[in-house]
Every structure is written in C-alpha cells, then in structure tokens.
Amino acid sequence: MVIAIFFFLLLSTLHTASAQQTQYSNISLGSSLTPTGTHSYWLSRSGLYAFGFYKEANDYAVGIFLVGFPEKTTVVWTANRDNSQRLVPSNTTLLLSSDGRLLLQPTQGQDIYIVTLDQSASSASMLDSGNFVLYNSNQQIIWQSFEHPTDTLLPGQRLSSGEELFSSASNTDHSKGLFRLKMQSDGNLVQYPVDTPDTAPYSYWTSWSDGVGNNVTLNLDDDGHLYLLNSSSVLKNLTGGYPKKGMMYLMRIDVDGIFRLYSHSSDQKGNWSVPWESSNDKCDPKGLCGLNGFCTTMDEEAECNCLPGFDFVDPDKWSSGCERNFTAPSCKDKEESVEYTMRPLDNTMWENIPYSVLQMPTKEDCEEACLEDCNCEAALYTDRECRKQRLPLRYGRRLLSDSTVAFIKVGTSKRIINGVPVDKHKETKKELRLDILIVSILLVALAFVVLVISGMLIYRNRVWAYKKISEKGNIELGEDVGPRAFTYAELEQVTNGFKEELGSGSFGKVYKGSMSMLSSLKMVAVKRLEKVLAEGEREFQTEMKVIGKTHHRNLVRLLGYCLDGTNRLLVYEYMSNGSLADILFAPENRPSWDERIRIALDIARGILYLHEECETQIIHCDIKPQNILMDEYRRAKISDFGLAKLLKPDETKTFTGIRGTRGYVAPEWHCKLPVTVKADVYSFGIVLLEIICCRRSVDWSLPEDEAVLEEWVYNCFNACEMGKLMGDEQIDKRKLERMVKVGLWCIQDEPSLRPSMKKVLLMMEGTVDIPVPPSPTSFLSAI
Known part of the structure; x- marks a missing residue:
C-alpha cells in the first residue's frame, strides 16, 4: 500500500485534468473507451496502472500498462495476443456491455471479445496491484488478468503449474514471440523456443528443481523476491529479496528469450534496472537468429549471422532467419543440376537431427561424403562422427569450446544441363538462325580490325613514352598495374642519388624518393637490399610477382623493383607517420x-x-x-x-x-x-x-x-x-x-x-x- 501511495503522489500531476479517469476504480455496465477520445483507459485508484487502449504501430491494442513509464517495460498484459484482430483502428470502441460482456466494437465487422466468461459480469475494476478483474452480481471475481499472464508477472502474481509466459515479438509488437517460460508439472521451471516439445534437447535454461513436488508455482513478492513454492514451503529462491522503500518490481520474459527481474525506484527518473536475469549470455536462447542463422557474442551482445551461401530474409529482423542466395534444383530433376562446393563453419552448435550418421576418420572424408550425396545439404563433424543434415538448420550458435565443424553445401556459378556444364546466365538455343551467324562473323572481323589498329597505337605510344622518359628523365608509375621493373639509374634519379635516408636494417637501407604518378608527384620509399639470394634473376622476379599480387588495405604496397647487375632494390609506397x-x-x-x-x-x-x-x-x-x-x-x-x-x-x-x-x-x-x-x-x-x-x-x-x-x-x-x-x-x-x-x-x-x-x-x-x-x-x- 505504501508503494501504491508513493506512485500516486508521483503521477498525480499528470492527471489533474482528467478527474473522471483517476476515479475509475469501479467500472459499471455500459462504460466505454475509445482510442483517441477523452477516455482511452480506466485507471487504478493510485493512477499507476491502466486498462485500455495503447498505441502500437499505426493502430491500437488493448492491455494493461504502467502510466508514465519507459516504453520498454510499459505494457504488462496484452489482450488477444493470438488473434489476428488484436490491432484495431482509432474508430473502435471498448465496451463493458449492458449484458455483461467485455468486447471491442469496430465501426464495421463483428464484435471482438476481450475475455471469455462463463457468466455475465456486473462490474469491473482496475486494481492498484495491476490486476484487472470482472465481478458477478455477488461481487465475486469471475475473471482476472493475474490468472492469464502474457509475458510479465507483477508482485503478488504467480505462474501456476502447467502455465506459460510467452515473450513478445518485439519491444513494439506485443504479439507472441519466439520464446516461452513454462512452470512444468514436475516442479521444474524451464525455458524453451516456441512450438517445441517440453523435452531436454530443446530447453536452454532450467531451475533444476524437478521432482520436488506437485502444484509448484513461480511467485514474485513486493520486495523482488522471486521463488518457487509448493503447497507447504519455498522450494527454490531464484532471487533474494531487495527490501527498499519506494521500490517497484516486475518480472518479464523479454524479446531476446531471457527472463529478467526489473526494479524501479523514485530516484531513477523513469529508468529501470535489472538486478537479476536468467542468463548473461544472450546467445543462450535457442532460435534467436531464426532458421539457417547462428548467434555469436560481440562484447556481450548477441549478433546473428547467416550460413555461407545464405542471406537474411529480412536484414532488419534477424529472427526471420536466412535463405539461400541461389536456386537449388530438386534431386529428382534429371535434366538440370548445380555444381556445388562445401564451405566450412568452425565451432558452431546446431540442433542434432541428422538423417544419416557415419563414422569418418577425418573431416575431409565427411565433407566429401556430403558433397557426393544429393540429399545432403549440410554435414556436422565432431569426434570422428559425420552427421548428414537437411536444411533448415536450427538453433545455431558459435562456441569456441565446441569442436564441431559444419560443412555447408553452396552452389557455384555453374549449372549442368543434360550433363553439360553451362553458365547459368547464358541463354541456350536449340536452333541458330543464319542471319545471326552472318552478323557474328562480321562482328568478329570488325573486332579483329579494331584490335590490330589498337595494337599499333599502343606500340606507338609506348615507344613515344620511352623516348619521353629518356629525354626528360621523368619516371612515371601507374598504381593500377603490378610492380614495375626499374633500372638502377632510374631509381638513383628518383631518390636524388640516394640522398635522404629513412632508415636501415640488417638487409639494407631505405631512402625517400618521389616520382610522377597519375599526373601528380608521389612520395615513395626505395629499399636497397644488400643480402639477397645468389641463384639469379628468375627467382627474384618470381618472388616480386607473388608479392606484387597482394592488395590489402593493411599491407604496404610494393610498386616496383630493380634487378640490375648486382643491384637489388624495392620501391614501396611512402608511409608518412613512420613505424x-x-x-x-x-x-x-x-x-x-x-x-x-x-x-x-x-x-x-x-x-x-x-x-x-x-x-x-x-x-x-x-x-x-x-x-x-x-x-x-x-x-x-x-x-x-x-x-x-x-x-x-x-x-x-x-x-x-x-x-x-x-x-x-x-x-x-x-x-x-x-x-x-x-x-x-x-x-x-x-x-x-x-x-x-x-x-x-x-x-x-x-x-x-x-x-x-x-x-x-x-x-x-x-x-x-x-x-x-x-x-x-x-x-x-x-x-x-x-x-x-x-x-x-x-x-x-x-x-x-x-x-x-x-x-x-x-x-x-x-x-x-x-x-x-x-x-x-x-x-x-x-x-
């Protein structure tokens, strides 16, 4: 009661203009609400909880929510989560009808019931505990939201044996999401993905309290004490109590599949704290990344990735999973097939549902076995065991401590029609018309003429350029080609006679130089090697070609080399900030x-x-x-x-x-x-x-x-x-x-x-x- 009075004082200034709303603790027959009208919700006496319309996307939903709190933890109960008509437009009315039914009345279409009752209601009330209740004519409770939780437990509320909480689809969509928390009849509180059996292979968190008695319930007290209780005693404490004046608590299974205890104090200015959570590894919930996706942790945050050869179905919604970025023909298609390769994915765990298990001495054998099997779309190899799988793969996560290697079958750019490899983008024709053949011959002839003329012009320009260099001594280099071979005289000119030394090592010295590059002056570093192989020019040139093919933003680029008599020099891009x-x-x-x-x-x-x-x-x-x-x-x-x-x-x-x-x-x-x-x-x-x-x-x-x-x-x-x-x-x-x-x-x-x-x-x-x-x-x- 102290907490209720505290929050009433905190929020009373928000409702002084709505005196009629603040008095709504008892709701009589015939009372109604509209999303955009003067009365869009019924308040508890304290003004802390409300039952009525709240904004979701471009429409409205009905639920129980905290008034004036952060959006992430505002809604504590949602009506009709499984109903396709959960969201309604602004011209809908919420009515406690004269015949004792709680329903939505759209301007067009049939009425939508909020609750199903065995008897007619005579009144309703939004209690200060956050419980919305319906009474019969004898003032007995015939329905209450506390007995039908969605994703949240409030203090004084319990999750009974056999009941479940379901996460929301997102922080702004309160329909059913991907995860559930079940209070099992064996006394065990367990988390599962939705649409899975209540068996160990599918659980990702458990209280380990099974076998301790029947009718076990999950309970939350006013002081944040979260615990399992049977008819006689506390069986297991999930949290200790946090007795503190003016503190409020709620427990929720969040969108990410982890259930947390939230606390709020008057000095936090609307922010919620998390004193306890079921797991601190956000990749624990199975199925977080959807089908064919796997979860990795990045600075304690979960990040989803797709299998090789797959892309996200919806890049803005990881839980939608991944789909192949190529079309795979059926194994029954005898005329057309795709050429495949196997892509490895180390240290990943997946749901274990193979259609074939083989004993293989090496992972290469497993990879080859899947590649040769048309029905095999992925293979998991660990401990000399090769498990062939069909897609989709589920519940993937990367774990360094797991030695499983997943091999994924990925299509290449080639497809095969009637046993003949063809380019998948190339159109095939059964008949070749004569006019196309003639045009093709003419085009080939024209291309040959153009090629000859171009060759002559290129040769002429190179001769001219060589003469230009010889006459003016201007050394020019293009960055879009491989390493260029220089003469010793050219590099002597580039470095002004090896005048400015940048550094030295056991293999030689480095000098600063400059040369013309794409019509601008560019600084270069010329390394003069002193200890090189004596086997000759071929080995040196081969090595330069290998190094010259490397192109990476974190490698110093080799621009050229010199092999002139006994002189061996290398030309690199200049690094202005040293080492x-x-x-x-x-x-x-x-x-x-x-x-x-x-x-x-x-x-x-x-x-x-x-x-x-x-x-x-x-x-x-x-x-x-x-x-x-x-x-x-x-x-x-x-x-x-x-x-x-x-x-x-x-x-x-x-x-x-x-x-x-x-x-x-x-x-x-x-x-x-x-x-x-x-x-x-x-x-x-x-x-x-x-x-x-x-x-x-x-x-x-x-x-x-x-x-x-x-x-x-x-x-x-x-x-x-x-x-x-x-x-x-x-x-x-x-x-x-x-x-x-x-x-x-x-x-x-x-x-x-x-x-x-x-x-x-x-x-x-x-x-x-x-x-x-x-x-x-x-x-x-x-x-």
Whole structure:
C-alpha cells in the first residue's frame, strides 16, 4: 500500500485534468473507451496502472500498462495476443456491455471479445496491484488478468503449474514471440523456443528443481523476491529479496528469450534496472537468429549471422532467419543440376537431427561424403562422427569450446544441363538462325580490325613514352598495374642519388624518393637490399610477382623493383607517420586505448590476408613494430612481407635473432623445426602485448619481475591484477581481459596450441568465447 501511495503522489500531476479517469476504480455496465477520445483507459485508484487502449504501430491494442513509464517495460498484459484482430483502428470502441460482456466494437465487422466468461459480469475494476478483474452480481471475481499472464508477472502474481509466459515479438509488437517460460508439472521451471516439445534437447535454461513436488508455482513478492513454492514451503529462491522503500518490481520474459527481474525506484527518473536475469549470455536462447542463422557474442551482445551461401530474409529482423542466395534444383530433376562446393563453419552448435550418421576418420572424408550425396545439404563433424543434415538448420550458435565443424553445401556459378556444364546466365538455343551467324562473323572481323589498329597505337605510344622518359628523365608509375621493373639509374634519379635516408636494417637501407604518378608527384620509399639470394634473376622476379599480387588495405604496397647487375632494390609506397615503434614507445606520441585496439586489428587483418586470402600463402617471418608502418591516417600497414624468402637461411636467423633475450621469434626457429604460419601468430602475440602495455617486449631497465613482458603479463593475469598493466590509464576491463587472453594464446610455445589468425581476429572482435589460456611454458627455451 505504501508503494501504491508513493506512485500516486508521483503521477498525480499528470492527471489533474482528467478527474473522471483517476476515479475509475469501479467500472459499471455500459462504460466505454475509445482510442483517441477523452477516455482511452480506466485507471487504478493510485493512477499507476491502466486498462485500455495503447498505441502500437499505426493502430491500437488493448492491455494493461504502467502510466508514465519507459516504453520498454510499459505494457504488462496484452489482450488477444493470438488473434489476428488484436490491432484495431482509432474508430473502435471498448465496451463493458449492458449484458455483461467485455468486447471491442469496430465501426464495421463483428464484435471482438476481450475475455471469455462463463457468466455475465456486473462490474469491473482496475486494481492498484495491476490486476484487472470482472465481478458477478455477488461481487465475486469471475475473471482476472493475474490468472492469464502474457509475458510479465507483477508482485503478488504467480505462474501456476502447467502455465506459460510467452515473450513478445518485439519491444513494439506485443504479439507472441519466439520464446516461452513454462512452470512444468514436475516442479521444474524451464525455458524453451516456441512450438517445441517440453523435452531436454530443446530447453536452454532450467531451475533444476524437478521432482520436488506437485502444484509448484513461480511467485514474485513486493520486495523482488522471486521463488518457487509448493503447497507447504519455498522450494527454490531464484532471487533474494531487495527490501527498499519506494521500490517497484516486475518480472518479464523479454524479446531476446531471457527472463529478467526489473526494479524501479523514485530516484531513477523513469529508468529501470535489472538486478537479476536468467542468463548473461544472450546467445543462450535457442532460435534467436531464426532458421539457417547462428548467434555469436560481440562484447556481450548477441549478433546473428547467416550460413555461407545464405542471406537474411529480412536484414532488419534477424529472427526471420536466412535463405539461400541461389536456386537449388530438386534431386529428382534429371535434366538440370548445380555444381556445388562445401564451405566450412568452425565451432558452431546446431540442433542434432541428422538423417544419416557415419563414422569418418577425418573431416575431409565427411565433407566429401556430403558433397557426393544429393540429399545432403549440410554435414556436422565432431569426434570422428559425420552427421548428414537437411536444411533448415536450427538453433545455431558459435562456441569456441565446441569442436564441431559444419560443412555447408553452396552452389557455384555453374549449372549442368543434360550433363553439360553451362553458365547459368547464358541463354541456350536449340536452333541458330543464319542471319545471326552472318552478323557474328562480321562482328568478329570488325573486332579483329579494331584490335590490330589498337595494337599499333599502343606500340606507338609506348615507344613515344620511352623516348619521353629518356629525354626528360621523368619516371612515371601507374598504381593500377603490378610492380614495375626499374633500372638502377632510374631509381638513383628518383631518390636524388640516394640522398635522404629513412632508415636501415640488417638487409639494407631505405631512402625517400618521389616520382610522377597519375599526373601528380608521389612520395615513395626505395629499399636497397644488400643480402639477397645468389641463384639469379628468375627467382627474384618470381618472388616480386607473388608479392606484387597482394592488395590489402593493411599491407604496404610494393610498386616496383630493380634487378640490375648486382643491384637489388624495392620501391614501396611512402608511409608518412613512420613505424608503430615510433608512436608506441614514445610517450609524447602514444595512441589512446581505442586507437591501439584499432591498430592491433589492422595488423591481424593484414597477417590473415597473407596466410589465407592471397593467391600464394606468404609467411612473413618478421612481425615486429619496426615492420608495421603508419600512413597519414595512422592506419597500420605491414611491410617486408615475404622478404624472408629473398634471404639465405642463416641470414633469416640473424635477421630476427633476439641475441640473449626473448623477442619476436617463435621457439620452433631455435629448435630447427619446420616453420609454419604459426610462427607469425607467435610474433603477433608479442606485438599485441606490446600494444596493450605500450612498452617493449624486453626492457631490463624495469624491475626483474617486469623486464620480460610476456612473463609479467601472464603473472598479472593469473593473479587477477591486470590493472597493473595499464598504470593510470582508464579503460574497459572486459576489453583488456579479452586482448590479454588473445595475446597469451598466441605466444604458446607449442605451435599447435596457437590459434590461426582467423580465430585470433574473431576472438579480438569478441565474436567467439575465449577459454582461459594456460601458461606459455618454457620461457627459457628460446634464450
């Protein structure tokens, strides 16, 4: 009663002009409401709850709602959720008729009943508890909203055995949604997707209170105490009580499938708090992303993605699921078929309803088995078991701890008609008319003439351009072509006699130059190599062609090269902000936390491109801050990718040697083991820790327990003292923990424990969960 009086005082100023509405506690026969009239709802005496019309989309619905509260938690009960006529236009009347029926009367069409009664009502009331009741002539309650909950429980209300709450379709659409919360007869409170059996494979949350008695109910008290009760005692507390003066509570199963306890206090100015929720993982509810979609967590928020080869049915409504972006003919169609490929999707869980289960030694065998089976549209492989599935796939979510690989059958651009591969966009004709043949021959002849004339003009222009260069000494380069071969004299001219040195390394020096590019002057960096392969020109040129085909926003672009006698030079785009080391280890240039994370993501994307996305796989072999350059926008770009292939094996070791301290080199280099892309992952892990802490990986000016960065970081992580890594810098602790865990996984001594760069990027972006990393053992093995 104290709460009711409090909210009455809070809201009374909103209703001083509607004295008749504020007095509506007892509603007599013949009373009516209209959506846009003076009376659109009946208020409780306190003025806190109302029964009547509320706005939804462009129409109106009938329900119970809190007056003057945030939209997200306003509506606590909705009428006719399953009725297609739930929404009504503005010219509809809500009437408690003279014969004791509660109904909607549209201007056209039949009446719509709000409730079904066994006997006629004599009056109604909107109570201060939020319960709307109908009375008979003896003032006995014959119907009440508390016994027919929709998605919300109010204090004093209960969910009886066998009853369910259903989530709303959206925060603005209060029809039935995707999820349900059921108080089962076995005493267990369980959450399921809609339209599923009440069995364990479909549940995604349970109270684990089964077998404790019959007639168990879910109850909510005025102090926020949410608990399970049987006829004699409290069986399980879901929340403790939160006794506080002036506090109001309600419980709701939300649109996202999680049920939460909401609280509101007078000092919150309309905002609601969530003191308790059934799950803090928003991907737990099964079916959140619809058919053929899967859920990933991004900074604790749920994000839906489609299977490979699928697009969202409605990009603005993830729950609508995904559909194929190509047409798949029936297996019974003998004349036409589609050429398929299999696309893998790692670490995903799905509903387990295979039509065939095979024992396969490798995932490649499973992939091939599905590809050869016309009926197989997807295959799930885990623990040497291959489960063939038909579409749609349901209840998908990405979970790093799950080893299941899903193979999805995706159509290519080719289709096959009567056994002959054809372009799916090409029109086929059974007859070829003579006039079309003649026109085709003429067009071919004309094209040949044009080609000959064009060739002559191109040759003439090239000869003219060569003479122009020879006469004026103007070196010009187009960015839309591959690396250009330069003479040593041309690069000597570009750099003004190698006058301005930008930097140097064990392999040579870098000079600043300028050349004409697309009618403008462009700065370039010319690297003069001193230690190169002695096998000859063919190997050098082949390597340049491989590197020249790489195009990525996070790689420094190779513009040209020189192979002139014993001279070997490389021409790169010029990076105006120097290297990452210049800005990371200089206090005056130190980037902010958000900028450091952006730089780390840039580096990861560049390495991923080298490892998996370019035409020829490239192992960088020397990832370090000095080889990461910053452009004018301080965007990170990797340089020197692939150059290790140009150096002798013993010089590779010198090039990346740590000389007595642990640096960027993976331990397998020192054990003379085969070097894979995981060597780059190790180096990236060291760089990531440097980016996080803004210090070098080894610094003997610091105390001994802090000198070796990876040892210090792991010790701080293990002791839950990661705040020491950031000093006075204020950052998001969750992001810091995520980045530290990624770095520690990358620097594991055992290469097989290190994640691929693709998984590294997913972990950094928060798309997948990150297990607790073990200690990067054998710290001294690489010294």
